[in-house]
Amino acid sequence: MDSPALTRAQAQDAVAGLGWRLLLGELVTAVPLDSLAEGAGLLTAVAVELGPDGDAHLRADLRPDRLRLAVQDRARGVVTATDVELARRVTELVDRPVDPVGETGVQELEIAVDALDIPAVRPFWAAVLGLVPQPGDEEALVDPAGRLPAVWFQQMDAARPQRNRIHLDVTVPHDVAPARVAAALAAGGRLLSDDAARSFWVLADVEGNEVCVCTWQDRDAPGEVSPAG
Structure with a gap:
């Protein structure tokens, strides 16, 4: 079992x-x-x-x-x-120190695609990148060789042409996220939203290109929101 x-x-x-x-x-x-x-x-x-x-x-x-x-x-x-x-x-x-947060630390990168019709666009991304459905979440796509970032699809209710339709999600250890956000802001970034923190922070560079800094936290409640962690 x-x-x-x-x-x-x-x-x-x-x-x-x-x-x-x-x-x-x-x-x-x-x-x-x-x-x-x-x-x-x-x-x-x-x-x-x-x-x-x-x-x-x-x-x-x-x-x-x-x-x-x-x-x-x-x-x-x-x-x-x-x-x-x-x-x-x-x-x-x-039997030696491990390092999930330091110089040899761990993180993951996903590409998020905003879509009005996810079933219509997902096969294209699977084909062009050679990806397959992710076990446990077939709406996301992963590299079977484990080399490329995962691609997931955010359901949109209406087109938003004034913003990027593709953005990056970087998932870091929960105890690294505040420092990563601070570093990005110090490097010239802008905080667009922290409404969903500690789950994710939405940042942008000086030209408006977006990235979310994500953790696993605050995602187990019913009705949890994306990006996925």
């Missing part, structure tokens, strides 16, 4: 002391490295430790300076108690 999906708050609270953060429905961490060889050895040890569970839940990205690890029920696109347990096992095995 599949483990039930955890709420965002339950998932983040369960790994609060382990150095993992919830980003876009995954538990994510990063391990600083001194070399690619060091990371390869560590990843091999993690894969052996998790066995078949790793195939079903773990995604890894190895670079010379960091090993990024993410756990999620891949078939369903949710975080469960199984994923929390896997995060604990990985943390114990790694």
Whole structure:
């Protein structure tokens, strides 16, 4: 029997002391490295430790300076108690500091498309970018190789030609978001809205191009609003 999906708050609270953060429905961490060889050895040890569970839940990205690890029920696109347990096992095995918020920290990027008729435009974006429906949320599109940003579609009630129809959503750890917003404003950005904070802040550059800084927070209530976290 599949483990039930955890709420965002339950998932983040369960790994609060382990150095993992919830980003876009995954538990994510990063391990600083001194070399690619060091990371390869560590990843091999993690894969052996998790066995078949790793195939079903773990995604890894190895670079010379960091090993990024993410756990999620891949078939369903949710975080469960199984994923929390896997995060604990990985943390114990790694036995070194992890860094979800520092120089080797974690973040995710999505492209948001405002659309009046989502079923009409979504197939185009899937085809042109080589994307597939996201497990657990088929209205969003993801790269099966895990390389390109996800694309999701925001339902519009009426055309708004005076603003951009495509914007970026950068999802960061909840404890990084205020500093990221402040840095963007200090770099010349404008705050368009913080009505949905802590869920997301809407910013723009000096020419009006928009970006949302997003977190998982305040999204578990009924009627939650997009951007998705």
